[in-house]
Amino acid sequence: MILKSIAAFAVFYIIAAFIGVWGDIIRSSFGGKRSVCFRAAFGGCLLILLGSAVCLAGSLFGASSDICICITAFIILLVGITGILVNKRMHPDTDAAAAPFRAADIAGLCVIAALAAFQIFMAIRYQNENTEVLRGLGSATMVYETGTLSVSGPVNLFIGALCRVVHVHPLAFVYVMLPAPLILLYYLCYLELIRTVCTSWRDTLIAMTVVSLLNIWGFQSDLLLPVTMLAQWYGFWVFLTHGVLNVSAVILICYMQTRTYVNVSEDSDTDGYSEEWDMKKHKIVNARNLAIGLGVVALVLVAAVCVLNNKINSLYAATVNLQDDMNRRCSIYEFTPDGEETEGYLIRESDGKITFVGGGGAQNSDALRDFLDKYGYVANWYVYGTDEDNAGAMYELISDQSVSPDNIYVIDRQEITGIR
Amino acid sequence: MVRQILSDLYNTYRQIVGNGAVITLFLVCVTVLFLTGAICKKWPIVLSPLGTIGYAVSKIIDILISRKGKRYLSAAFAVLIIALAVTSSGSNILASDMNPKAENMMHIPSDIVEAMDAVLADTDEAKVLTMPGWGLYFESYSPAFSLMYDLPAHREAAWMSEYERNAYTELGKVHPDMKKVAEAARGCECRYVVLSNDIWPDVPLTKYGYEIIYETEMCSVYREVETP
Numbered sequence: 001m002i003l004k005s006i007a008a009f010a011v012f013y014i015i016a017a018f019i020g021v022w023g024d025i026i027r028s029s030f031g032g033k034r035s036v037c038f039r040a041a042f043g044g045c046l047l048i049l050l051g052s053a054v055c056l057a058g059s060l061f062g063a064s065s066d067i068c069i070c071i072t073a074f075i076i077l078l079v080g081i082t083g084i085l086v087n088k089r090m091h092p093d094t095d096a097a098a099a100p101f102r103a104a105d106i107a108g109l110c111v112i113a114a115l116a117a118f119q120i121f122m123a124i125r126y127q128n129e130n131t132e133v134l135r136g137l138g139s140a141t142m143v144y145e146t147g148t149l150s151v152s153g154p155v156n157l158f159i160g161a162l163c164r165v166v167h168v169h170p171l172a173f174v175y176v177m178l179p180a181p182l183i184l185l186y187y188l189c190y191l192e193l194i195r196t197v198c199t200s201w202r203d204t205l206i207a208m209t210v211v212s213l214l215n216i217w218g219f220q221s222d223l224l225l226p227v228t229m230l231a232q233w234y235g236f237w238v239f240l241t242h243g244v245l246n247v248s249a250v251i252l253i254c255y256m257q258t259r260t261y262v263n264v265s266e267d268s269d270t271d272g273y274s275e276e277w278d279m280k281k282h283k284i285v286n287a288r289n290l291a292i293g294l295g296v297v298a299l300v301l302v303a304a305v306c307v308l309n310n311k312i313n314s315l316y317a318a319t320v321n322l323q324d325d326m327n328r329r330c331s332i333y334e335f336t337p338d339g340e341e342t343e344g345y346l347i348r349e350s351d352g353k354i355t356f357v358g359g360g361g362a363q364n365s366d367a368l369r370d371f372l373d374k375y376g377y378v379a380n381w382y383v384y385g386t387d388e389d390n391a392g393a394m395y396e397l398i399s400d401q402s403v404s405p406d407n408i409y410v411i412d413r414q415e416i417t418g419i420r
Numbered sequence: 421m422v423r424q425i426l427s428d429l430y431n432t433y434r435q436i437v438g439n440g441a442v443i444t445l446f447l448v449c450v451t452v453l454f455l456t457g458a459i460c461k462k463w464p465i466v467l468s469p470l471g472t473i474g475y476a477v478s479k480i481i482d483i484l485i486s487r488k489g490k491r492y493l494s495a496a497f498a499v500l501i502i503a504l505a506v507t508s509s510g511s512n513i514l515a516s517d518m519n520p521k522a523e524n525m526m527h528i529p530s531d532i533v534e535a536m537d538a539v540l541a542d543t544d545e546a547k548v549l550t551m552p553g554w555g556l557y558f559e560s561y562s563p564a565f566s567l568m569y570d571l572p573a574h575r576e577a578a579w580m581s582e583y584e585r586n587a588y589t590e591l592g593k594v595h596p597d598m599k600k601v602a603e604a605a606r607g608c609e610c611r612y613v614v615l616s617n618d619i620w621p622d623v624p625l626t627k628y629g630y631e632i633i634y635e636t637e638m639c640s641v642y643r644e645v646e647t648p
Contacts, residue, residue, distance in 0.1 A: 001525065119514070125521065125522060126519040126522055127522040127527035128518060129520065134559070137559075138560050140560075141559075141560055141561065142563040171561070175527045190468070193468055194475060197462045197471075202478075203479070203481075207477060210470075210478075211471065211473075211474040213506045214506055216512060216513065217511065219510050228513060249465055256461050256462070256464065294448055294451065298444070298501070298505060352594075379622070
C-alpha cells in the first residue's frame, strides 16, 4: 500500500505538471510570473475537474466507469499536448530572476512544510469519530464494486472510477493514498494565492502559517464539515473552496493587475509604501491606530465569543449526561390516572429493572397502558389485592398482552399495631 | 413572535457557523485590508476566506514592523492576539478526543468491519437496521447494504416514517425498548440488526424473533429467525 501511495503521489503531480502548462500560459498572458507551484496547483485542480466532469457526464449517459477513465486519460493527453504546443509558440519567458532566499525565509518554509506534513500524517494515521465525514463515499463504493455510475457527487464518482482501476477500496484510497497529494495541492493553491498578493517572502510565510493554523482549528460545525479541509479533503466542496476558488482568485488578481498598469516589483512597492506611510503617520486616524483599535475590538469580540461559547458548552455538558444519569439512578414515578389520586408507583432501579406497585381497577387500564409504555418492560408487579378494585387494571393489561411481567405479588396490607 | 424569529435565526446561525469566530475574523480582516488600501487591485482574494485572513495578518505585522520605535514589541503583541484569535476561531479538528488512532486503512472500527463481513458472508444483499451514525460505515463499505434510515446530523427526525422514528429514538437511549426496535425492523423488512454493546435493553432482541449470528466486543449482529 505504501508503494501504491507513493506511485499515486508521483503520477498525480506528473500529470498535474503536464496539463498545468495551461496555468502558466494563462498567467503569463496576464503579465504574471510563471511558477512551478502554480503549474502544479492549476494542473492538479484541472485534473480533478476533468475527471469529475467526465464521470458526471458518464453517469448522465449511462457509460461505465472504465470508459470514463479512458476518456479522461485521452482528454488529459490532448490538453497537455496542446498546452505544450501553445506554450512553445508564445514568447520565451523573460521574467526577472527571483530574489534569493534568506535563512529566515528557508526556516519559515520549513515550518510550513512541517505543518503540512504533520497534517497529512494525522489524516492518514488517525480517524475522525464524526461519521458524517463518510457522507457521499457510498457512491464511490458503488462505482468501485459495480462499475456503474449514478448521478451523485462528481468527485466521488471520479474516486470510485479510479479505485476500480487501481483495485483499492475507496475508503483505503481516500484515507491512505489521497491525503498527501490533495492536502499538498490545497496548500500549493494557498501559497500561490498569497504569493500573488504579498510583496515579500516574509509576508507570504506569515500568511501561510496563519492559513495552516486556521485549518487545524477549522472545525466550525457539522453543517460546515464538507468545507473543512482536514475532515473531508476528498470532498467536492473542499476541492471547490480550497482549490478552485484559490486558483481562480490568482487568475483574477493577475487579470486585475493588467487592467491598470502597476509596478509590482518589490523595491518600488516598498518605496511607495514607506512614502505613503510617512505622509499618513502624522494623522491621528491613520492605519496604525486603526489597526490597533481594530485589534482591541477583535480581542474583545473574541473574548466575548469565548466566554459565551464556554457558557453554552458547560450548559450542554451539564445537560447532555442528565438523561443518562437519570436513567442510571433509582427513580420512582407516580401513577395518577385522574391527576389527583395516586393509584400506583413505578420504581426504576439503577440497573434498569422496573417494578410497579398498585394499578387500581379496570377503569385505569388505558391510562396505565400509556404510562407503562413510556418506561418499558415491567419485571415485577405488586398489587394490593386480587380483587377487581386493586388488580382490575393489571388483569386487563395482561389479558390484552400489553404487559407480561415476570413475577406478580400480592401485598398483604396488614398494619402492625402495638409495636410502639 | 419577533423574539422567536430572532431566536430561530440565532440557532440557525450557530448551527451553521459554530461559534462564529472565523466569520468575525474574516470581516475584521477585510475591513483592515480596505482601510490600509491593500485590497484595491486584489479584491478577488476575498474568494478565499482563509487566504484573506492570512493576508491581513501579514499586512498588520508588516505595518507594525515598519513603524519606528517599539516595533518588535508591537509585532510580538500582535502575534499573541492573532494566535489567540486563530485558536479560538473553531475547534481543533486534530484533537485526540475527536481523532482516535485508526484501527485499519479504512478508518472504520475493526469490530464493525467484522460485523459487516459477517452479514455479507450470510447474504448478498442485506437490509440492515443499525445504531444512529453507524449507517454511513455500512453505506461506504459495500453497496450490498441498504439501510433502514439515514439521518444527517443537522436534520430532524420528523421527516422519517413512524417505524424509522421509533427505531431511531429507541436506539438513542441507554435502555431501549427492543420490542419497538424489533417491530420497526420487521415493518421495514430489515432482516439484520447490528447493535452496539454499549446499550442495555431490559429485554434483549433475541426475545423478539431475532438470533445472534455474530458478536464482537463492540457490537452484535442479529438475524431474523425464519419461521417455517
